[in-house]
Amino acid sequence: MSSQIIASSASTVVARALSEQERHEIDHELTLYPDKRAVGLEALKIVQKHQGWVSDESLHAVANYLEMSAHELDGVATFFNLIFRQPVGRRVMLFCDSVSCYIMGCDRIKAHISKRLGIDYGETTADGEYTLIPVPCLGDCDRAPVMLMDGEQQRNLTPEKIDALLSRTDAAKTDAADKGDA
């Protein structure tokens, strides 16, 4: 009873409708916790998985679904660095700039990425493809410098390796574009 009551006050945000898939996955999480609001973080992750990031409209949708205030849910969302409250590129590069990677020359690698893509930390390429974000440690110090991209750990980074990674995806993109033309 208690968690169902909430103050209604004016908001400029209109919640979007959650997709069938999102609802389905959140419903599953709800079975695992005694308390609706405990699902907040998992629900945000689910939405981010499907939408790429958590917009205000998504935040309100999840808050309504979990019967908590959008303010409280945003407290959760903003606490975690990897819940994105701003749009990010299709591919997020989580680049470690912590001690071991620093010793192993991550600055040089980062400069290379920035030069090639024209973006700094926290920025997204104009085509909406890449976002570069620093992280403190990826727990892979013996193979520094490292970064996490597309859920895959890229180790012992060198400028050449970066070029290879980026051209691979560039090539894939060109392929797709060619097919489109045909």
Added chain:
Amino acid sequence: MAKISVDGIKYEVNAANNLLQECLSQGLDLPYFCWHPCMGSVGACRQCAVKQYRNAEDTTGTLVMACMTPVTDGGLYSIQDSQAVDFRSHVIESLMISHPHDCPVCEEGGECHLQDMTQMSGHNYRRYDFQKVTHRNQDLGPFINHEMNRCIACYRCVRFYGDYAGGTDLVALASHHHVYFGRHEEGTLESEFSGNLVEVCPTGVFTDKTFSAHYSRKWDLQTAPSICTGCGAGCNTTPGERYGSLRRVVNRYHHDLNGYFLCDRGRFGYDANNSAERVKEALFVQAQINGNAEVPARKPLSATEAARQFNAMAGGDVIGIGSPRASLESNIALQQRVGAENFYPGINDDELASAREVLALMREPGLHCPDIRSLEQSDCVLVVNEDLTNTAARMALALRQATRNAATTMAAAARIPAWQDAAVRELAQHERSPLIILSPQGTRLDDVASDTFLGSVARQVQLLEAIAHCLDPEYSVSSRDPSLTSRAKAIAQALSAARRPCIVSGISAQSTALVRASGNLARALQKARKGDADAPVGLCFAMPEANTLGLVLLAESTGNTLSGALQRLAQKRADAAVVLENDLFRRAATAEVAQALAGHTPLIVIDHLHNAFNARARLLLPAASPSESNGTWVNYEGRAQSAYRVFAPAEPVRAAYEWLTPADPVLLPSISSEEILAQFADAHSAFAVLKDLLPHRLGLSAVMKSPRQLPRYSGRTAMQANSHVHEYRQTQDPQSPLSFSMEGVPLQKDASLLSAAWAPGWNSNQAISKFQDEINGELRQGCKGVHLLQSGQAQASYAPIVLPSEGDLAPYFIEHLFGSEEISAKAVAIQARTVGPYACIGEALAQTLGVAQHGRILLKAGERQVQLPVLIRQRIAPGSIGIYCAGELDRYSLAGGVTVEAVPEAPDLLLRSREMFRHLVISDSWQGRDES
């Protein structure tokens, strides 16, 4: 009790508390931020570190956080230890890293806990030369300024706003060095207690926006101990004045009542004092020609002329109509002027009848009227009909705390001290003491309620009777409804299982049946508990205005009612009528008042704000506002408390009791409020106890007065130099033990006349701990007021109840914290939060009528018709319609029953009502929210 030693000095302390609290109780200076006397410890800021030693041989010791350390018998501690001192100085340095150097332009400056603690910790020189973290601030509405750059991340704001007061729209966002305390999006703070952030925040992140508009430093404000006149709770306040205008209100600690917190009506309603609608001069209509439709011109009179005119008019057979928003002294003066038989209480007859029922119940032995602190300690509360958050908000805040008693009990069982705030909350989760709410619509306490019953007044009476019958089978129910039995049984069980049960109601519904049914239930519960004298059943009724009970007590000797007075006026059975601080259009049906006015009896009104009623007065006298006059106010418990005037109003404004005293108040020295009270107490044995308020007043003033101004008050002799180069004589105050000066008996360590708490090194309101006998304890020498109601004869039997008859559509009247109370509704900041009249209906009725959310309906009551915008709610009693009058509609002509009709949609009106409802904060089900 435990014996501890701090820096080699032995103290006897309470072993149930933490070390920080006990050090402060002993008057020791130990800096802190995140701890709050009402909110316990979380150990977040690390500022209260002290040394703890294992035994006398241990010379090294361990650094511990005092707020997280239980005191143990024989404990050895040191505050002065050099390592502890060093540690604290580094903690404050790191907390202050991003804090701006803006004290000179910060409104907290001079009463800033952070300044005090920084000084105390010895962090005098800032070494951090690098870039500071900066934030963007939010617009949090008309009450609160936001300056996040000043934040030191102590988390007190969200602990008060969310954990303590139940708000859901102020949270900690982000983390580590860029943690941000604010809303997810800009907008007005929803909580009715947001103003407390100003005092809870140890620095200037949250400041009073209304104060900003006419700011003055704390030490430049003239203050006096005052009582809030926003409702009948009787909260203690400290208003502050500068240059003849009221600048702000802050909390004044009262152990039994408001403690550390006020509601936003009480804090921000003060600005009505500076309203353009103040009556500033005496106005007289020389000739009022019968039947002349034109409003005759009103001529200003000097004070002398006005007093003479008043004496000329108010001779002969005069009736007086008293006021629940005027002080006891003013009402007494009016009663004495016109005689008890001609004195009429200026409240609606039904409200008066309800209040008289309440008085009878409060005098009954076996039932006791809990103060607000006792409400907090109740382990089962039944709220009957009253929407406390909107009629007596401070009581609602107490009931929210009462639901936490289950958590405290669980914690005790798990051997967790109650002050371990985070641990206790974590342990209890959603476990709460029962709070059962009977109401015609969802209330703002529903989120912590264990059971809510949505029903009209008649349904609630039925349920109350059914509960009483469950508790005492001998209780005969006037009308039985089997569908309520299981509900009644559950509630009866919760009430009888409790050790300190309370029934809380009010008289806003103006229903004697409701008061009687609540009383009968309390009696039945008391009987079921076999008259347990140690823990009597708590029963209290919120009062709508600051002196409702005082007025009713005063008028008790006669059976006079307002309608009696109106009839006399209509029938011209009086030579004149004196109406004290009252807008009678708010008290009785418009037709009835109009009829009385049509009698053309000369009308004298004494008031401080212009209104529709006093516009009809032949003589309108300017009254001092509550903060400009001394006065005694009787709260919902029957507790009489003294308020002292903060400043003297400009001529010819004066206290109503001064206008009313028989002598010419201009030529003769005016009578003091003390004299009125003393003479009255001598003459009336029922009020003899009022004299207890006096000796200490007179005793003090006989020796030397206490200053209203702090020692640093600036410009006293120069502040009027713009109008005259000669130094003005200081305003004299023969009426009270306070002087308009900074000279006199200082208030340090004596709370009997405490207004602005200040102690060396403690410039913020948190200096209050220096005036308490222990933390959260009584104020030393403080005056808590006197109780006017004594237990009388035992009531042997239950009161008979006549079930109110209700039509198909039962109207109930909605109250709003911002707007329902007449005076505070004139404050500019409050007006930004008010809404106009509207009707509230359920979805079923909306569908029948074919009206959409925020559309319009036509309300009909007899001849009367009014179109109102509609709020469709999920949580509303079936067959009920809520009406919010906003001081514009006459509730008395609608109370008898209404019918509704749909009206065609008008798009521009729909937009307007949408905009209006944006300001409204209600609690409703999630299903009621608009979703795209």
